[in-house]
Amino acid sequence: MAKQKIISLKSIFYTAVSLVWIFGLSAIGHIVMVLIEKNSPEIKFDFGKICFVVGFVTIYLTRFLKSDGWQSFVGILGGFGMWFSWEYSLMYAGERMGVTYAWNGSYPEYRMMQWSVIALVMVFTYLMYQESVRCNFIYFLRRKLRLMRGVVATGKIDNYGPRTAFEYIMVTWTFYVLLMIAYDEQLFGKESWFTYLVFFASFSVFFYLCYKLLGYDKFGANLKYSIPTVTILWNDVEILAKWGMLKEPWVHINWPIMSVIIGGFAVSTYLIINDLRKRKREAIESKDVI
């Protein structure tokens, strides 16, 4: 008999807040880049350097955090900072090497990123055989492709921070590469069957992942699994923009819509931090009781 999944109001709340937070973070990241390019392009590469340092330090600092929730929250910010710095480094490389925009509008940095596909596959191959990796998708592949000789990973993870940062980077990297391959007019093209496939597959998988997310009711796990969920939805946002069916509010700087997104991000940040603090207090109190 199939197991009945229990979806509580609590898990709906954690899922919704996590999704809003990750979506807001991505949107804010985009608008920051657009505003820098528009108003102060001369500082963009210094900003990229700062992002690298801040991202690196943030990931390092996760070693001092005790709860899974805080580690994941801070880890995402660290991964986000490092990802930003990679985009800026590719922008710089694009300028140095004279990489142009594609005629369908793809940016030079993403055109370059497209060809990191083999590097991505190499890293992914390692992850598929790395026993300590607990990614659900990789578990699925291991099971279906019978990749492992023994049992899969078990045991406690002491610090989710670097893992979450790495997850953020890998997921973002994977989907950028996928989109760039889809948009490449010499391979598929933005109006090709492949792009349509990515669009509809992303749309369906987003709902499936939302359903899976509802099984978690802690910010640690919810935040971690919100990363692929939101990024997959982001594929559709990007494709719709590429088709000219959506004017992205963070690219065309639509302040009314951006205000709603920034407001949602601020509220969700407050709710996450509040919950993590509450859990920390409760943990300390329960220790005192013992």
Added chain:
Amino acid sequence: MRNWKYIFIALVSIFFAQSVQAEEAAAKKLTYEERMKIIEDKFSAAAQEGKTVKGVAVEGNSLFNGTTSPQKNYEQPYSKEELRPAKFSAERNSKVFILTKDGTLYYPTPRKGESVSQSMNSPRIPRVLTEAQKKGPKLNTWATLVPLVGREVEVYGEVYPGYGGIKGVCIESIKFEGDPQFDK
């Protein structure tokens, strides 16, 4: 000195933050709207005096090896079959020129005196929008040359004498119809 690593990290962060602040202070600060207004005013003044260059953006490799002949038909410089490969070549960084109605070729260049420079296919050029374009759906306020291959454009910028009949133009702003990213 147990905490030397934290001090080091803090110093590195401050160093980067300082460099950004210094650059910000050094840059002559005009708002984006002010800068765009100046660009628009310069463009329209130049257009009134006939100092802008109007022509078709053409792809250099196929023009110079004779694969295409955009010079033969200004109204339709490329057939549908020619345009696609010409754009692919342009995005592979073959040079894009501006070909005027009288047959003069303009080679987009960086500003005079800039000794180390990048391919001019890459930088974003501020786009001057017409009044109708401003009222319509939102358009990018910049453009690059690659997506404009085969399109008529009007550019403003310093013109250099060039060599062998081909002139240089340091494009400061550009004006054109439509949205090259989405027009079919």
